[in-house]
Amino acid sequence: MLPDIDSFHWITVGVSCLIVAIAVILHYEVLSRLHRFLDTTRMGDRPRILTLIFVLLFTHIAEIWLFGLGALYLLQTPELGGIAGMQNITLFDTVYLSATTYTTLGYGDLTPTGNIRFLYGTESLTGLVLVTWSASLTFIELQRQWQGMRRKP
Template sequence: MALGYFIVALATALITIAAIVFHYEAAYRLGAVTSWSTLRPRLRILVLFFGLLLAHVLEIWLFGIGAWLLAGVGPGSGISEMQQPGLLDYVYLSAATYTTVGYGDLSPGGHLRFLFGTEALAGLMLITWSASLTFIEMQNHWRDE
């Protein structure tokens, strides 16, 4: 039982670090593209927006795949309402968690609650980071055309 907690905690730390580093790199590179780009200012904002959206989707998949791989580690680890959830069920639960929409039809069970609890915090922080970057870009270039 203690080994299950350790495995989930270690995997949670690694997945969270990977998501944050990935988001940092995506935001940095998108910022570089928008700063030197010859695109019209409003088009640069769209490139930034859709790039950040894609980054969030990939981060949701990262957490979902991690949960899918960790399913069954420890008693009751999985999705509480399902006997044999598939990968897309974990990705769906990951999206609900990451966006802090909350649990309605599915919820994590067992040791996976730690992963999903951490994902909620990381998702909230990464989404607000993206909102801040988009706001700054819009503030600087929205009326430049």
């Protein structure tokens, strides 16, 4: 017989899945539009790569803030968990924890407890996938640039 899963678990799972979906869709839309822009622009190599890098960084920062806002929302309900090492939970604290989780850096000074651990676990996986996706696009753009350099005498 399966253990009884209370409604607080489902709230955490639902909010986590929603945030992951929003982050992935955001990432897809930004990368899709960025790739199209880079294909149609007549920018030089340096501005192309700098544009790519800055857009990707700001997209990752937006996703980190999305998870931080989601965590702050969930933490308003004590039954959903807490953050060990934090007395008064602020937006900047949840964004900081989100950044260390998204990047899988994990300093360890703040630790999620209770159901909210599910959000941070899915954030870590999501961050890993989205950072890798960004790295792939960056590699493709750099490869195009390097191939173009070899053709020039």
